[in-house]
Amino acid sequence: MKTIVNEYQEYITVRTRLSDNGIKLTAYSFENGYQARVIENLDSKFISLMLVKFEDGKSSIKDMLFQLTSEKLIEKLEEIKNLGVMKEVQA
Numbered sequence: 699m700k701t702i703v704n705e706y707q708e709y710i711t712v713r714t715r716l717s718d719n720g721i722k723l724t725a726y727s728f729e730n731g732y733q734a735r736v737i738e739n740l741d742s743k744f745i746s747l748m749l750v751k752f753e754d755g756k757s758s759i760k761d762m763l764f765q766l767t768s769e770k771l772i773e774k775l776e777e778i779k780n781l782g783v784m785k786e787v788q789a
Contacts, residue, residue, distance in 0.1 A: 703771060705772070706726055712735075720739060724736045726778075730779070733752065734748075735747065735748040744764070745766050746766065747774055749761040
């Protein structure tokens with residue numbers, strides 16, 4: 699499993715190995731102020747996602763999702779990318 703989703707490579711702002719025990723972090727930053735921080739433990743077939751919102755110079759954790767499959771990660775990245783879009787369309 700990989701934390702990098704090819705369809706969303708243009709949104710990657712951070713790629714790093716967090717420790718020597720096989721934990722990788724990939725951060726996807728979107729124009730709507732949300733960031734998805736995807737964490738992969740190389741010993742596991744699942745990945746975790748932390749949703750962070752940046753606003754007024756501050757960041758806050760909005761949600762944490764655990765044991766995601768690759769397919770579910772792609773769905774969640776699409777949802778995060780589109781957060782707030784419907785509000786703009788309705789305004």
